[in-house]
Amino acid sequence: MKFGILGAGSWGCAFANLLVENGHDVLVWARRKEVVDEINNYSKNSYLPNVKLNFKATNDLNEIIEFSEFLVIAIPVQFIRDVIKNIKVWNIKGILNLSKGIENKTLKRVSEIIEEFTNTPYSILSGPSHAEEVANKIPTAVTVSGSNAKLFQSLISNDYFRVYTSEDITGVEIAGALKNVMAIAAGILDGLGGWDNSKAALMTRALHEMIKFGKIFGADEKTFFGLPGVGDLMVTCNSSHSRNRMFGELIAKGTTLNELIKNNKMIAEGIYTVKAVVEIAKKKNIEMPIANEVYEILYNNKNPKYSMVELMRRPLKKEWLI
Numbered sequence: 395m396k397f398g399i400l401g402a403g404s405w406g407c408a409f410a411n412l413l414v415e416n417g418h419d420v421l422v423w424a425r426r427k428e429v430v431d432e433i434n435n436y437s438k439n440s441y442l443p444n445v446k447l448n449f450k451a452t453n454d455l456n457e458i459i460e461f462s463e464f465l466v467i468a469i470p471v472q473f474i475r476d477v478i479k480n481i482k483v484w485n486i487k488g489i490l491n492l493s494k495g496i497e498n499k500t501l502k503r504v505s506e507i508i509e510e511f512t513n514t515p516y517s518i519l520s521g522p523s524h525a526e527e528v529a530n531k532i533p534t535a536v537t538v539s540g541s542n543a544k545l546f547q548s549l550i551s552n553d554y555f556r557v558y559t560s561e562d563i564t565g566v567e568i569a570g571a572l573k574n575v576m577a578i579a580a581g582i583l584d585g586l587g588g589w590d591n592s593k594a595a596l597m598t599r600a601l602h603e604m605i606k607f608g609k610i611f612g613a614d615e616k617t618f619f620g621l622p623g624v625g626d627l628m629v630t631c632n633s634s635h636s637r638n639r640m641f642g643e644l645i646a647k648g649t650t651l652n653e654l655i656k657n658n659k660m661i662a663e664g665i666y667t668v669k670a671v672v673e674i675a676k677k678k679n680i681e682m683p684i685a686n687e688v689y690e691i692l693y694n695n696k697n698p699k700y701s702m703v704e705l706m707r708r709p710l711k712k713e714w715l716i
């Protein structure tokens with residue numbers, strides 16, 4: 395099959411290699427010409443520096459659309475709209491979204507952004523899947539949900555990348571978006587000196603906060619006890635590969651948010667999604683203590699140590715103790 399991939403970041407490139415490995419034709423769209431040249435001339439990309447890339451890239455959106463049977467989205471969520479608004483004709487069979495977040499300016503999930511522009515069948519793939527490990531064929535398992543879930547499961551699964559299917563698009567999207575926010579909080583505890591007990595308690599609370607938020611939008615609670623939920627929460631809160639966790643750790647150690655954004659080409663989606671989560675929680679009157687603390691630390695300079703200690707001292711709601 396012919397897959398066009400929007401986004402030549404670490405996940406777009408790792409996923410492109412996987413599709414090539416599975417025998418598919420792949421073309422990647424990169425925003426910047428120098429990234430296209432680096433991929434086409436040297437089979438390299440600074441977003442995934444230690445991996446040989448086995449595909450070609452273009453900077454021409456029309457070329458990608460003409461090429462593709464299926465379109466994969468691997469652009470950080472806040473930037474998706476500015477790219478896809480330039481697609482004039484959506485003559486593709488299906489969309490597979492890999493991106494995890496909620497758009498700040500509209501409070502929309504990726505499926506909701508996409509449906510503003512096209513009624514092309516939409517699916518999302520999400521779960522514990524750090525690009526660096528997938529690129530090195532380290533066994534990984536993810537979930538795909540949406541119109542073409544079974545088809546994508548057959549086209550994408552291989553001996554190191556297992557794809558399971560779900561009916562719960564909303565739950566998979568919300569789990570993937572919110573785990574990034576929670577991982578920033580987990581990283582803050584790492585930065586305070588590796589508070590492992592606190593981190594375990596935080597991750598337990600984080601899961602319940604994600605479930606509570608998801609159920610407001612009709613998500614299935616079961617989704618959060620699977621790969622898109624607790625699976626991705628654990629890997630992102632604990633992995634040295636996680637940008638969101640790393641941002642939290644560096645914030646706790648005194649780096650400012652602006653310095654992190656300026657000094658890192660990679661994107662930690664949670665620093666943007668947390669704004670949308672806090673705004674939605676306020677509108678829908680959902681108590682989101684961890685997300686609120688992450689927001690206060692990132693955007694109102696609340697002291698990370700004081701904030702986390704105070705948060706962890708707050709009594710857990712009875713129903714959250716499992």
Ligand SMILES: NC(=O)C1=CN([C@@H]2O[C@H](COP(=O)(O)OP(=O)(O)OC[C@H]3O[C@@H](n4cnc5c(N)ncnc54)[C@H](O)[C@@H]3O)[C@@H](O)[C@H]2O)C=CC1
Pocket residue numbers: 401402403404405406407425426441468469470471473492493494495523524525526659660661662663
């Ligand atoms: N990297 C990973 O291990 C995984 C990432 N994801 C998700 O994949 C999505 C894509 O992120 P990554 O591949 O990780 O990206 P990245 O963080 O590796 O690279 C940043 C990407 O964002 C693009 N970008 C930066 N500023 C931009 C702007 N102003 N306008 C348009 N594009 C801009 C860059 O060109 C680059 O493609 C994200 O939603 C992420 O949460 C999901 C699973 C694993």
Ligand SMILES: O=C(CO)COP(=O)(O)O
Pocket residue numbers: 494521522523524525574577626629630635636637638639661662663
């Ligand atoms: O989604 C991911 C792993 O499943 C990647 O997490 P980070 O964006 O925190 O690196």
